[in-house]
Amino acid sequence: MQNTRVGKYLQTEYGKDEDGKAEWIRHWIRTGFDALEKMLAESPSRYAAGDEPTLADVCLLPQVFSARRFGVDLAPYPNLVRVADALEHLQAFAEAHPSRQPDAM
Amino acid sequence: MQNTRVGKYLQTEYGKDEDGKAEWIRHWIRTGFDALEKMLAESPSRYAAGDEPTLADVCLLPQVFSARRFGVDLAPYPNLVRVADALEHLQAFAEAHPSRQPDAM
Numbered sequence: 001m002q003n004t005r006v007g008k009y010l011q012t013e014y015g016k017d018e019d020g021k022a023e024w025i026r027h028w029i030r031t032g033f034d035a036l037e038k039m040l041a042e043s044p045s046r047y048a049a050g051d052e053p054t055l056a057d058v059c060l061l062p063q064v065f066s067a068r069r070f071g072v073d074l075a076p077y078p079n080l081v082r083v084a085d086a087l088e089h090l091q092a093f094a095e096a097h098p099s100r101q102p103d104a105m
Numbered sequence: 106m107q108n109t110r111v112g113k114y115l116q117t118e119y120g121k122d123e124d125g126k127a128e129w130i131r132h133w134i135r136t137g138f139d140a141l142e143k144m145l146a147e148s149p150s151r152y153a154a155g156d157e158p159t160l161a162d163v164c165l166l167p168q169v170f171s172a173r174r175f176g177v178d179l180a181p182y183p184n185l186v187r188v189a190d191a192l193e194h195l196q197a198f199a200e201a202h203p204s205r206q207p208d209a210m
Contacts, residue, residue: 001106009132014119027114
């Protein structure tokens, strides 16, 4: 849903500008975050799916990264922000940050 | 990409009508089919990923079903059509057809 080629399609076929493409991305991020925030509010855990990091966290953190990049208001997602903060302190996640990859510009 | 809620978004936010929503679906089906047809043309096999049915076939057949439903021209995809025909002759796939489910209308 958030791939470059989707944005390209929105631009060429639907005439969306940069902000229009960003709003598309924000919408689908919020849709997922709404669901996960509700789950975490009802059943709190240290990470996204329990007290140990799981594949859910591997999916979550890049979405939080995108959320910040594209300007999603994170105020409605206190549990997700808390989990993301916890994840960013784990060495494995810190080392996987986009800015630390060999091809990061 | 082809979920109902995406179509609903295209309708409410972008003002797309039924054909506009169908064209969105057709576009993404063709994108996947273009890639898979090329792979099968270069390296033919009985099914989508070899001579035994695999998860790739479980994904492919519903896409062919959707392609026909939404009017994708299948002429450019002779290998995919051949694989789909072979799959439809397998009992497990035949029994999983949407029209044979208990809640089929």
